[in-house]
Amino acid sequence: MSYDFIEDAKLERILDMVEPxxxxxERIINKSLNKKRLNLEETAILLQAKKPALVEKIFAGAKELKDKVYGDRIVLFAPLYVGNKCINNCKYCGFKASNDEVDRCTLTHQDLAQQIKALESRGQKRSILVYGEHPDYDADFIADTVKTVYQTKQDKGEIRRVNINAAPLEVAGYKKLKEVGIGTYQIFQETYHHDTYQQVHPSGPKSDFKWRLTGLDRAMEAGIDDVGIGALFGLYDWKYEVLGLLEHTIHLEEKYGVGPHTISFPRLKEATNMDIDEEYLVDDDEFKKLVAILRLAVPYTGLILTAREEAEIRREVIELGVSQIDAGTRIEMNGYTEKDEEQDLNREQFKIGDTRSLEEVIHEQVGNGKLPSFCTACYRLGRTGEHFMEFAIPGFIKRYCTPNAILTFKEYLEDYATEETRKDGEELIANKMAEVNNQEIKEELEGKLRRVEDGERDLYF
Structure with a gap:
């Protein structure tokens, strides 16, 4: 099953307008604040805003919406590269098949277990496994790696949710992954502009625009109702790509009754033997604007900000509606068990900008009043897909997110935090507890926090 629902001329035409x-x-922001997804035309109006006063309105609206839907929590996770063999020749990627300088590697199950133990020893509870596109990395291989992750425990640590970033599969392949309990299946279209897509994907299975575009349709058909979309900003006009992401969102809503669980918006970064025209590189101001507009365009969807970005810009962009970030990130093969802090682009897909440890990122988030969260409750209680939207679209998810974030953060403070982070974190929890105005939930949460202090783990609402 593959078809095309992206019309270049349509998206370009919608973008052809004067300054709003x-x-x-104001009208469009108010619609978003009422938890209603914007249409293409409304989003294009926001994209065309250039006057500083109008851009500030957009920023303020995105911040208010994030607070309404998710509160101050920031979900944390870690990416883990399982194999970097690839048969595609994407011009922007260090892992492309024609790159003879890259060190090819596929983790054995023993290697994978060691990486997971390293992540768990730092306090991670959520991970996304990343695979190149190669015949060795079929659905059976991915399923076996997921089983290994779930089975691997280190002291009190465990990975409770495994998301996947891999090539599009047939429906039968997705069903195998659903059986082993994956979380979100993530496929980035990279660019929604057809001519650009062909230019940067000259050969390999990924050169088939329609097959990749409908990859998440097949996931939905297989019963995986948590999917993630994304675009690589810097390949084509960033405004067009925002509309492409929204068009993809609308397609999933209309066909399956549920939009993407997450939207990612990585910027193009340095990679070995990269061959890309710099015409469409996105500067920091444009980046902040596109994130804020995505937040307003799709109120219910989680926005993922990656460690491709440097710490300084991450601090600013988080305020504009981001709900998930990776932290303590290493993307070299076997990178989490190595002590060398220097990046080696011959072992990485691209260069990352934020190389701080998980502890450093958490300490900063606490200092900024953000509540770090490792929560996996919605996924494990079946609050996914359409059920998640029932909670998230009207904003009720905040009722669950804050208590569950507090509980998972309390685990981190008990098991992994430095004394300084623990002290500040306990103060933050006390402040967040004071904001819980449902007395029944508050009393239950207080009881569960005491149980965590007594050594129990994995308590949630």
Whole structure:
């Protein structure tokens, strides 16, 4: 099954408009604040706003919406590269098949277990496994690696949710992954512009635009109702790519009744033997604007900000509606068990910008009043897909997210935090507890926090 629902001319035409008025911007932001997904035309109006006062309105609206839907929590995870063999020749990627300088590696199950133990020893509870596109990395291989991750425990540590970033599969392959309990299946289209897509994907299975575009359709058909989309900003006009992400969202909503669980928006970064025109590189101001607009365009969807970005820009962008970040990230093969802090691009897909440890990132988030979360409750209680939207679209998810974030953060403070982070973290929890206005939930949460202090783990609402 493959078909095409992206019309280049349509998206370009929608973007062809004059600068909007303040009244138009206000109206659109108010719609978003009422938890209603924006349409293409409304999003294009936000994209065309250039006056500083209008852009500030967009930023303020994105911040308010994030608070309404998710509160101050920031979900944390770690990516883990399982294999970097690849038969594609994507011009922007260090792992492309024609790159003879890259060190090829596929983790054995023993290697994988060691990487997972290293992540768990730092306090990670959520991971996304990443695979090149290669015949060795079929659905059976991916399923076996997922089983290994779930079975691997280190002291009190465990990975409770395994997400997947891999090539598109047939429906039968997705069903195998659903059986082993994966979380979100993530496929980035990279660029939604057809001519650009062909230019940067000259050969390999990934050169088939339609097969990749409908990869998540097949996941949905297989019963995986948690999917993630994304675009690699810097390949084509960033405004067009925002509309492409929204068009993909609308397609999933209309066909399956549920949009993407997450949207990612990585920027193009340095890689070995990269061959890309720099015409469409996205600067920091444009980046902040596109994140804020994505937040407003799709209120219910989690926004993922990756460690491709440097710490300074991550601090700013998190405020504009981001709900998930990776932290303590290493993307070299076997990178989590190595002490060398220097990046080796011959062992990485691209260069990352934020190389801080998980502890450092958490300490900063606490200092900024953000509540770090390792929560996996929605996934494990079946609050996914359409059920998640029932909670998230009207904003009720905040009722569950804050208590569960507090509980998982309490685990981190008890088991992994430095004394300084623990002290500040306990103060933050006390402040967040004071904000819980449902007395029944508050009393239950207080009881569960005491149980965590007594050594129990994995308590949630």
């Amino acid at each position: 008025t303040a009244e138009e911007i």
